[in-house]
Amino acid sequence: GQQVMQIPQYQHVQEGEDFTTYCNSSTTLSNIQWYKQRPGGHPVFLIQLVKSGEVKKQKRLTFQFGEAKKNSSLHITATQTTDVGTYFCAPYSGTYKYIFGTGTRLKVLA
């Protein structure tokens, strides 16, 4: 079955530093969603990527879909304490199902 790995598993950064999480799939993806889950909270939708090589930006967040559509990344520029949480990629696995990755837990030190 489809395997989805996110790296790193944990990341501690100083406030103001950049952060990147990578999502790798064993199969080619049709689309991928990204979610953020604050500690004690629920996943909140961030973005959806569909096209090969697609890059989308939301303020300090940059999302990228690999050319081969097997990987994706989320980059945060100049992290803030409000960025704390776990970031999940969720590739579409076919037949109405999204498979969530293992997540990257981000801690921002003020």
Add this chain to the structure above:
Amino acid sequence: DAGVTQSPTHLIKTRGQQVTLRCSPKSGHDTVSWYQQALGQGPQFIFQYYEEEERQRGNFPDRFSGHQFPNYSSELNVNALLLGDSALYLCASSLGPQVEREQYFGPGTRLTVT
């Protein structure tokens, strides 16, 4: 405009018991998916309901069943509870049958099995 709501917030059950969790989707949404999230893990897809039918199921045993009502609300039932069923159960709603849709998650129900 109410978002996704779930009840109860917390629940403590004993091994072997049965539990029913409830979800009301975001206003206007007709598709409901259920996920199980163990501590420190990503959400695992249980099943999805659309037009009162289960149209996809994840790798969960038959002890997990569900239902969707004509008003699009949904229930998740778990029979013969095991200790390993302890988790946060999340409901997510989306609009329409297309899969490329943003999912809105509810706050979840924290189930503890003792």
